[in-house]
Amino acid sequence: MNKLYDVFEEITPDRFESIQAELIDRKENVVVETNQKRNYKRYALALVMIASVIVVAVMLQKPAKVIAVVGIDVNPSIELSINQKNKIEQVTAKNEDAKKIIGDMDLKGSQIDVGINALIGAMLKEGYIDELKNSLLISVTGDNQEENEKLRKQLSLNVDEFLKASHIDGSVVSQTIDQQDDIIKLAKQYNISVGKAEIIQQLIVKNSLYTFDGLKDLSVNELNILLQNNHVDHVNVTGQASVSDYIGQEKAKKIAFDDAKVSKPTMKKIQLDYDDGQMIYEVEFTQDGIEYEYDIQAKTGKILKKEMEGKKKITSSSTSQNQTSMITKDQAKKIAMNHAGVKSIQNYQIKEDIDNGQKEYDIEFLSGNYQYEYTIRVKDGRILENEKKNVGTVKITAEQAKQKALDHANISKADAKKLEAELEKKYYEVSFTVGEYEYEYHIDALNGKVLHHEKEKED
Amino acid sequence: MDNREIDQLILQIPQNDSHFHEFYNKTKTIVFAYIMSIIKNYDDSSDILQEVYIKIYLAAQNYQSQKKPLAWIFTIARNECYFFLRKRQLNIEYDDQLSLPQSMNMDTKLILEELFTALNDQERQVIIMHSLWGLKHLEIASLLEIPLSTSLSSYHRGMKKMKEVWRKNQ
Numbered sequence: 347m348n349k350l351y352d353v354f355e356e357i358t359p360d361r362f363e364s365i366q367a368e369l370i371d372r373k374e375n376v377v378v379e380t381n382q383k384r385n386y387k388r389y390a391l392a393l394v395m396i397a398s399v400i401v402v403a404v405m406l407q408k409p410a411k412v413i414a415v416v417g418i419d420v421n422p423s424i425e426l427s428i429n430q431k432n433k434i435e436q437v438t439a440k441n442e443d444a445k446k447i448i449g450d451m452d453l454k455g456s457q458i459d460v461g462i463n464a465l466i467g468a469m470l471k472e473g474y475i476d477e478l479k480n481s482l483l484i485s486v487t488g489d490n491q492e493e494n495e496k497l498r499k500q501l502s503l504n505v506d507e508f509l510k511a512s513h514i515d516g517s518v519v520s521q522t523i524d525q526q527d528d529i530i531k532l533a534k535q536y537n538i539s540v541g542k543a544e545i546i547q548q549l550i551v552k553n554s555l556y557t558f559d560g561l562k563d564l565s566v567n568e569l570n571i572l573l574q575n576n577h578v579d580h581v582n583v584t585g586q587a588s589v590s591d592y593i594g595q596e597k598a599k600k601i602a603f604d605d606a607k608v609s610k611p612t613m614k615k616i617q618l619d620y621d622d623g624q625m626i627y628e629v630e631f632t633q634d635g636i637e638y639e640y641d642i643q644a645k646t647g648k649i650l651k652k653e654m655e656g657k658k659k660i661t662s663s664s665t666s667q668n669q670t671s672m673i674t675k676d677q678a679k680k681i682a683m684n685h686a687g688v689k690s691i692q693n694y695q696i697k698e699d700i701d702n703g704q705k706e707y708d709i710e711f712l713s714g715n716y717q718y719e720y721t722i723r724v725k726d727g728r729i730l731e732n733e734k735k736n737v738g739t740v741k742i743t744a745e746q747a748k749q750k751a752l753d754h755a756n757i758s759k760a761d762a763k764k765l766e767a768e769l770e771k772k773y774y775e776v777s778f779t780v781g782e783y784e785y786e787y788h789i790d791a792l793n794g795k796v797l798h799h800e801k802e803k804e805d
Numbered sequence: 806m807d808n809r810e811i812d813q814l815i816l817q818i819p820q821n822d823s824h825f826h827e828f829y830n831k832t833k834t835i836v837f838a839y840i841m842s843i844i845k846n847y848d849d850s851s852d853i854l855q856e857v858y859i860k861i862y863l864a865a866q867n868y869q870s871q872k873k874p875l876a877w878i879f880t881i882a883r884n885e886c887y888f889f890l891r892k893r894q895l896n897i898e899y900d901d902q903l904s905l906p907q908s909m910n911m912d913t914k915l916i917l918e919e920l921f922t923a924l925n926d927q928e929r930q931v932i933i934m935h936s937l938w939g940l941k942h943l944e945i946a947s948l949l950e951i952p953l954s955t956s957l958s959s960y961h962r963g964m965k966k967m968k969e970v971w972r973k974n975q
Contacts, residue, residue: 349971350920351937353913354838357847357906361855362829366822368859551891555950615947630947637943639953653953655943699961708961719954731942733954768958 412436414488414497416458417541418465419566420474420481422447425539432458432497440539447472458497459504466505470512480516480588481567485541487523494522498582506584517585519570521545536562545569545581552576560623568625571618589618592644598627601647602640606654608633618644622771626650653733673727678707681727682720686734688713693744693769698724706730710769712740717769738772740791747774750794751787755780755801773797806835806939812874818865825862833858835937836882842929843886845921846904853889857882875938879948919970928963931956 412427412435423440424447434453439445447468453461466482469475475482484505486498502520509516523529523544533543536558546561546569553576561569570587593601595616603611611631619628625644632638641651673681675696683691691711699706705724710717715738721731742750744767751767752759759765762778762785769775769791776787788798811832817824836857840850860881868877903921905914920929930949934940940948946956 349916350838350932351834353916353920354841354937355834356913357841357909357917358834358837359851359854360833361851361858362826365829365855365858365862368855369862372859372863551887553950639943653943655941655953708957719957721957731953731957733952735952735954 413490414486414494415540416462416497416501417483417485417487417539418462419483419485419539419541420469421565422465422469422474423539423542424448424465426453426458426461428458434458434461437461443474447474459501462501462505463508466508467512470514475514475516480514481565481570482516482518483541483545483566483569484518484520485523485539485544486521487540491522491524498522502582502584515585517570517583517587519545519566519573519581519583521581532558538562542566542569545573545578548578548580549573549576552578556620561620564620568620571625572620575617575619589644592618592625592627593642593647595627597647598629598642598644601642601649602629602631602638602652605640605649605652606631606633606638608638611638621650651733651735653731654729655731656729672705672724673722675707677727678709678720678722678724681722681729682709682711682718682732685720685729685732686713686718688718691718692740695744712737712769715739735771737769737791740769742774742789742791742794744769744774746794747776747787747789747791748778750789750796751776751778751785751799754787754796754799755785757785806832806875808872808874811878812870812872815861815865815868815874815877816870818862818868825865828861829858832878835933836878838933838937839879839882839930840886842933843883843926844889845902847906848904849889853882853885857885860885873944875940876944876948879934879938883948916970920967923966923970924963925959927951927955928959928966931959932963932967935960 413430414428416426416428418424418426421441422443424444425438425440426434427436427438429435434456437448437453439448447465449468451464451468453464456464462484466475469482482505484498484501486494486501488494488497498520502518506516506518509518521541521544523540529540529543529547532547533540536543542562546556546558549561549569549572550556550558556572561572564572567587570583571589573581574583574587599613599616608631611633613631614637615628615630617628619626621641627640627642627644629640629642630638635656637655639651639653640649642648643650679694679696683689691713693710693712695710697708699708701721707720707722707724709720709722712718715736716734717737719731719733720729722728723730747767748765749759752762757778757780761780763780765776765778767774767776767789770788773791774787774789776789778785782803784802786800786802787796789795790797811828814824814828814831818828833854837850837854840853840857841847844850844853861878864881871877903918905917924932927949931945934945934948935942942953942956942960946953949956
């Protein structure tokens with residue numbers, strides 16, 4: 347691949363002089379946090395209140411008077427429209443819990459900070475804020491960004507103090523929102539508050555694995571954990587998100603270590619994250635040159651996924667392959683099945699490949715609810731990489747999935763080139779080309795339904 | 806990329822600017838390749854490259870060796886790219902078209918055009934991180950926050966396409 351390097355070397359511009367010139371004017375203090383550097387222990391005991399202050403500049407019924415909207419999210423979701431004097435013009439309950447909290451309180455005409463304190467007081471009393479779900483979000487939206495920012499600062503400080511006075515060690519998340527139209531549209535579409543929609547939007551920008559659908563049902567506390575783990579800097583956070591509802595890092599580590607049967611591993615990473623609809627601990631460690639990676643369900647400690655990778659020795663000469671003994675495809679299959687500890691498999695696929703100058707078999711198969719993938723060195727049958735993932739109940743074979751896609755496209759098998767089917771979570775990704783057209787299908791692994799299809803002209 | 810050497814160079818940046826220059830020369834190609842793989846526009850990528858090295862210089866004052874200097878550099882580069890894209894999205898619909906410098910060797914141009922048209926974003930990124938940065942698939946999966954299997958399959962799929970292109974061109 348030196349060729350690729352040469353290509354980029356040729357076009358890479360030399361900006362060193364302008365970098366030096368620019369550096370003379372810049373004296374910022376930049377701290378880079380990579381995954382490995384984070385310290386998560388500090389979450390352990392923290393009790394969190396996330397408060398996000400959203401000032402939304404929406405034109406409500408009284409456009410002349412309302413200059414901003416303050417949103418509060420704990421689980422009750424409330425929006426307060428305010429006028430130039432920071433007095434409350436209108437209170438809107440955004441969900442059922444909010445109606446319960448507001449009750450017959452009449453906040454109209456009160457100062458915004460007084461109103462918010464009253465609401466938070468009621469939430470504490472009603473038990474919406476406790477050790478497990480102690481997050482509060484306050485958001486400010488308005489036309490004047492400077493005013494929004496001032497209000498946000500003031501409110502988050504007030505809330506923080508109010509919580510401390512109530513002997514709660516909380517975490518207040520606060521933000522101002524511009525870009526209102528898109529966010530309001532999204533909030534409406536998913537039936538959540540504008541503040542939450544903005545937070546989710548920020549998370550998606552930071553982490554391409556997240557989707558709006560996946561995050562919309564998370565609690566404010568869970569969102570706060572993700573905000574901190576993903577280093578979203580658009581919001582302001584005081585305190586730490588509560589993790590009391592989870593098994594804790596120590597226990598997650600122990601579960602992974604016990605399963606891997608390691609005694610003195612070197613920790614590489616442990617982090618709370620959100621994956622496929624649930625909170626998980628990602629645990630990574632090494633021992634004896636083997637890298638382990640576990641996903642552990644944060645609430646129960648169940649192992650959802652595990653991976654191992656042996657240390658690869660890169661051999662510089664690629665010619666020696668033919669002389670040494672080589673294992674056959676059948677032997678490789680046996681090695682993989684023995685390692686996986688399974689007797690019957692489906693959807694078996696094997697491919698030969700060359701990586702780092704050595705020949706490898708890429709093997710995939712399905713057994714029970716799990717999809718297994720192995721990379722095995724041809725030379726000596728050593729397992730270089732392996733992965734096991736839960737794909738749910740699969741009743742359709744790869745061949746059936748291919749056929750379903752072909753039937754739908756009305757193409758005969760003989761005409762389809764580069765026909766491939768790959769099992770993703772709960773569906774097969776089937777792709778093929780006919781003439782100058784590329785087809786892509788998603789076929790439900792349980793019932794063979796066509797979930798998605800597209801046809802594109804190759805350039 | 807020699808991890809130890811890069812690690813040492815970053816540690817020495819605060820002491821002497823000549824180390825910064827050496828570090829710049831050693832890493833600029835892979836950093837630029839990564840930026841280009843996301844941004845696709847040559848001029849914008851050049852500006853981001855400049856900003857990334859400014860951030861690296863400033864951040865080096867607080868650098869603590871974790872023996873993973875490439876992950877550190879990658880994080881800075883990625884943040885700058887995302888910051889740029891976010892800024893652009895606020896103003897206009899970002900033009901995703903490939904734009905290359907005016908003058909270059911025909912061969913280079915062909916390979917780059919194929920790299921950007923035949924491969925999808927993920928395949929391109931994984932290939933650049935594996936082949937140019939020398940990162941292991943496990944590291945790539947963790948940095949891009951994708952499953953290991955996706956990193957592997959993207960790499961293999963992408964390389965297959967690139968090999969076809971090279972064969973055709975010869």
